[in-house]
Amino acid sequence: MVISKLMKMQNNEPEVIQGKGYLVEITRTSRTKTASLKVEDGVVMVVVPKKLDITKIEKIVADRHVWIMSKIALHSTATPASNKQYVSGEAFPYLGRNYRLKVLKGDLGPTKLINGRITVSIPDITQQHHYIRRFLVNWYKRNALKKITEKVQRYEPLVGVETSVIRIKEFKSRWGSCTPYGDIEFNWVIVMAPNRIVDYVVVHELCHLLHHDHSPQFWKEVERVIPDYQECKEWLKVNGHGLVV
Structure with a gap:
């Protein structure tokens, strides 16, 4: 078979x-x-x-x-995870900008962002849309690790902390988590949001290495690095549920 x-x-x-x-x-x-x-x-x-x-x-x-x-x-027969159709021309956000999907039928190849389009190459199979979504998610995860790692390295000296391991995961209801040992995990979905929002989430988790709660001291530290953090926090509250692939 x-x-x-x-x-x-x-x-x-x-x-x-x-x-x-x-x-x-x-x-x-x-x-x-x-x-x-x-x-x-x-x-x-x-x-x-x-x-x-x-x-x-x-x-x-x-x-x-x-x-x-x-x-x-x-x-x-199950309820779809989103209302996406996974067809050429459909828009998918990355760092706050919408990119059009381009589906190529043929040999399977790596998903890439080329000339402003997220290009997926896939054989002509029956359950094609499931795999297009899968390859898109893999693409987002790879880029999330790269982009978030860059941002962590940028903000570490500003916050005054050092991280240990950076991981990309899929959380149901949070954007990140950290341990007292410096390990930080981020929800890959966040890279669909604008750059400034990703910055806020990175700084939020880095500040938790100094304060392991949401005390006034914690928020003061976040505000020192991200003065408009309240706007970022509100953006996530209003728009976060719409960040889906």
Whole structure:
């Protein structure tokens, strides 16, 4: 059932094989000795031992084809995560500016921002829109790590702190979190907001390394670096729920 074609992705995107009507995203890890399949948001994913041969992965997927199709069908009847159609010409914000999506049908390739368009190259498959969303999210996550890391490095000396590890995650109801050890996690969705809002979120988390609460001293520290932080805070309150892919 699986078309024997492995697509090596660039920019840390996952390995992908093409099945009959769907793609399969491969995650290799040394933390497992067995393969496991799941369908999440309409996207088929398989987690396998790090050095498992690709032909064995293809057989695992082929043997579970009926199960995979049933899960995809079940997802198609669920309520969509957003009202996006994932078609060429649709707008997606990045750092406060809207960029048009350009979908190219053909060999799978890395998602890129080219000439003012977010370009996704994908085979002509049945469940195409699920994968376009998946590749867009991966693109946002990569760029969020790069952009937020730059901003953290810029604001560290202004706040007077040093960070340890910067991670990009997906939170349901917050924009970031930190630990007393200097580890900071940011919600990748924030890079859809204007630059100044991203600055505020970065400074907010950096200030938590000085004050682990929302005391007057904490907000005074935020205001010292971001004088208009109240406007940024209000912007997120009003517009944050609309930052969706």
